[in-house]
Structures are given as C-alpha cells and as structure tokens.
Amino acid sequence: MSVEHIDFDPPRADEIRVRIVGTGICHTDLVFRDGFPVPLPIVLGHEGAGVVESVGPEVTRLEPGDHVVLSFNSCGACPNCERGLPSYCFKAGHYNYSGARPDDNSTALSRNGTLINANFFGQSSFASIAIARERNAIRVDRDLPLELLGPLGCGIQTGAGAVLNSLDVRAGTSLVVFGTGTVGMSAVMAAKVAQAGTIIAVEPNAARRALALELGATDAIDPSADDICLATMIRQVSGGGVAYALDTTGIPSVIEEAIDVLLPNGMLGLLGMSPTGATLSVNLMGLLMRGIGIKAILEGDSDPQRFIPRLIDLYREGNFPFDRLIKTFPFEQINEAAAATENGSVIKPVVVI
Ligand SMILES: [Zn+2]
Ligand SMILES: [Zn+2]
Incomplete structure (x- = not known):
C-alpha cells in the first residue's frame, strides 16, 4: 500500500x-x-x-x-x-x-x-x-x-453479532470461541453481556489468552500445548460439552473439533475465512443424531443502523x-x-x- x-x-x-x-x-x-x-x-x-x-x-x-x-x-x-x-x-x-x-x-x-x-x-x-x-x-x-x-x-460487529444475533446465546449456557483476534475477542465480550455461564477461549497467543480472561472468558486454553487433548480439555472445563461454538480460524481441523465438543442440539457459527478450496470431513449421521446446527455468519447478522448504536450503549455502560x-x-x-x-x-x- x-x-x-x-x-x-x-x-x-x-x-x-x-x-x-x-x-x-x-x-x-x-x-x-x-x-x-x-x-x-x-x-x-x-x-x-x-x-x-x-x-x-x-x-x-x-x-x-x-x-x-x-x-x-x-x-x-x-x-x-x-x-x-x-x-x-x-x-x-x-x-x-x-x-x-x-x-x-x-x-x-x-x-x-x-x-x-x-x-x-x-x-x-x-x-x-x-x-x-x-x-x-x-x-x-x-x-x-x-x-x-x-x-x-466490521470486525467488532461480526464477533458480537454472532453471539447476540446469530446464536442468540442464552444466560447460563456454555460457549467456546476458537481464536481471539478482533472477531473472537468481541464474541467473548458479547458472551459476557449475554451472561453465558462458561466462556472458553482457545488461543495459542499467551497475551491474548490473558486479555480474553480479563474481558469475560471464564477459561482460556492453549491449543498448542503438547500435553493436552483439546476436546478433552473443553469437555472438562464445560462439564461435558458446550451449547455453542464459534470458529474464527477457518481451519477445517479446528472446525471439526468444534463440532465434536458440542452438546446435543448445539450450534456452531463459522466466522473465519478458509483457504480457497478447503472442505470439511463430517460424520453426517453423528450430526443428525445429535441435532447439530452449523451457520456461516457474515457481519454478525447485523443491521448496522440498529446494532452499532447498541454496541456503543454497551461500551458507555462499561460492558463492552x-x-x-x-x-x-x-x-x-x-x-x-x-x-x-x-x-x-x-x-x-x-x-x-
Ligand atoms: Zn472486515
Ligand atoms: Zn439487498
């Protein structure tokens, strides 16, 4: 440029x-x-x-x-x-x-x-x-x-809107966010606004894990640590699995893991840009038997004329x-x-x- x-x-x-x-x-x-x-x-x-x-x-x-x-x-x-x-x-x-x-x-x-x-x-x-x-x-x-x-x-309304508009996360429920750049971190803050009970940030960058914990995550997991099984960790801290998952990475293996840790009737939101031609390997019978929903989300399903003023109100209140x-x-x-x-x-x- x-x-x-x-x-x-x-x-x-x-x-x-x-x-x-x-x-x-x-x-x-x-x-x-x-x-x-x-x-x-x-x-x-x-x-x-x-x-x-x-x-x-x-x-x-x-x-x-x-x-x-x-x-x-x-x-x-x-x-x-x-x-x-x-x-x-x-x-x-x-x-x-x-x-x-x-x-x-x-x-x-x-x-x-x-x-x-x-x-x-x-x-x-x-x-x-x-x-x-x-x-x-x-x-x-x-x-x-x-x-x-x-x-x-763009970035902030995408993450916050995914939680507050697309998934409509309910109070007391559990959510895992894969990747805490702008979109993932905004999702974490919005999940706190929605009063989710368990908010798990999965993020290899230590400084970002620390910030996610400050901004509302109840748990932060380093997926690059070699002594852990990520899915097992997520099930452990959530008490068996999560109601909602958000992927901001676009990486197929991460998305497959996100599907794996969802509870029955769980919802996955896809926010990350995947490499051109990337495909998913999903057990379709498993999806059906567990009633899993998958939604690709653009701009957090936001109508910016209404949603951005809402985010600014939350910011003024100190909650975003x-x-x-x-x-x-x-x-x-x-x-x-x-x-x-x-x-x-x-x-x-x-x-x-
Ligand atoms: Zn953008
Ligand atoms: Zn149009």
Whole structure:
C-alpha cells in the first residue's frame, strides 16, 4: 500500500463525503491486498469513521458536521435487505467488492482524469476522504472517541453479532470461541453481556489468552500445548460439552473439533475465512443424531443502523470495552500497522488520519 494524492468528485444522489479520522485494518483488507480478485490499483479500507463534510441532494438523515461510523454496503431493496439482513444482500458483491458504483461502474476518485478503483464496502476508507452512502453511515454522538469507532463497522460487529444475533446465546449456557483476534475477542465480550455461564477461549497467543480472561472468558486454553487433548480439555472445563461454538480460524481441523465438543442440539457459527478450496470431513449421521446446527455468519447478522448504536450503549455502560483491542498508528505507517496484525502483536490496528 502506498499513500498518494488523488482527486474526489462531490457526492451525488444518496452519497456523503466524509473526512476520515480513523480506519481499522481488517483481515479482509489484507486478503484483497494479497490478490483476492478486485480491479487494481484500488483504495481499500472498510472500517472508517469520520465527520460528514457534504451530502448529495437525496440525503435526508445526515448533514455536514455529523459524526459517522461507516459499515458495509447493501442495496436496500432485495428480500434480505428488506428483512433486516443486509449482509446477505443479493447484490453484496456489486455493492462491496466490484471496485466501483454498482449502477454505472464509476467512482468519485480519479487522478489526472483517470478513474481510480474504489467503493470498497461502499467507503474505501484508507483515505483522508471517503465517499460513502447515507445507507451505510451510522450517526454517532459527538462526545465519543470517533477515531476508535471504525472497527464497530466490521470486525467488532461480526464477533458480537454472532453471539447476540446469530446464536442468540442464552444466560447460563456454555460457549467456546476458537481464536481471539478482533472477531473472537468481541464474541467473548458479547458472551459476557449475554451472561453465558462458561466462556472458553482457545488461543495459542499467551497475551491474548490473558486479555480474553480479563474481558469475560471464564477459561482460556492453549491449543498448542503438547500435553493436552483439546476436546478433552473443553469437555472438562464445560462439564461435558458446550451449547455453542464459534470458529474464527477457518481451519477445517479446528472446525471439526468444534463440532465434536458440542452438546446435543448445539450450534456452531463459522466466522473465519478458509483457504480457497478447503472442505470439511463430517460424520453426517453423528450430526443428525445429535441435532447439530452449523451457520456461516457474515457481519454478525447485523443491521448496522440498529446494532452499532447498541454496541456503543454497551461500551458507555462499561460492558463492552472494545477499545482494549485497539492500537493506533499514523496513516503514513499503514504498512507497519498491517504487519502488526499479521504477526500477532496487535489485535486491531487503527490508522489515524
Ligand atoms: Zn439487498
Ligand atoms: Zn472486515
């Protein structure tokens, strides 16, 4: 990634121009940086937060000066958008990964008159300016630390939403979370909010295990310790198995282990990106006899306009301290920030602009 000067057209129709103050770096940005097919060069970034500078003529809810968190984009008109499940928008690809506006393949970004690919997740927020839409911008109070709020728009709502929306974890029940990056750690905090009785974090990184215990995990297991059988440990600390499991790793052998430790009628949520072509080996009769459910989850089944304000309320109450996951970097150090999450030293880097 390199920092360069480009030009921006004014926002049109339902678009808004946002002066970005902070953007989280999400694993998905790095997957696209590393060759997942999008037109290049492109402005990535999809966890932006900033101040509205101007609005298009059809915008009615937002005005210049508003503080906003940007989330993923969606059409607003398909059956899933109408049901309040915009992450499963029938046109999600066009609206988030095509590198351009879905209607006419244009973008608001250019250099020397040549169009620059953008509109990534309807924002392309690795930039001092982002052109987003009223639909994927969530207004927040002005007294909040705006530069830290961007990750609520993707990684944090994914983990928290998996627990509070998708699995709807019940008080007193048991949950295991495999992997405690941003998504897994947000799931741990949300499980505490849901008053789960047993919250097990499975994580090889010692510092992350310690933080998971501080943020709500009742137990933390190191899966790389060579003297343990992971499934046996999970059954031991949960008293026989767990009602819910969340995988954030995308690793097939971990997912198979997650299925194995579920109690009858248990639910598994899949949140991790697996390697291309990865497959699962599952005993189907075993699944049926135990009534196991498996759900692949995008963006925590969140409707960001409703769920992000809920997470901010929990944060204000002191019950969702997501800022503990964040380390900030100057914008010019965006490559160092990306490296810090890839080598595991930082959970959620945020570049401050
Ligand atoms: Zn839609
Ligand atoms: Zn993301």
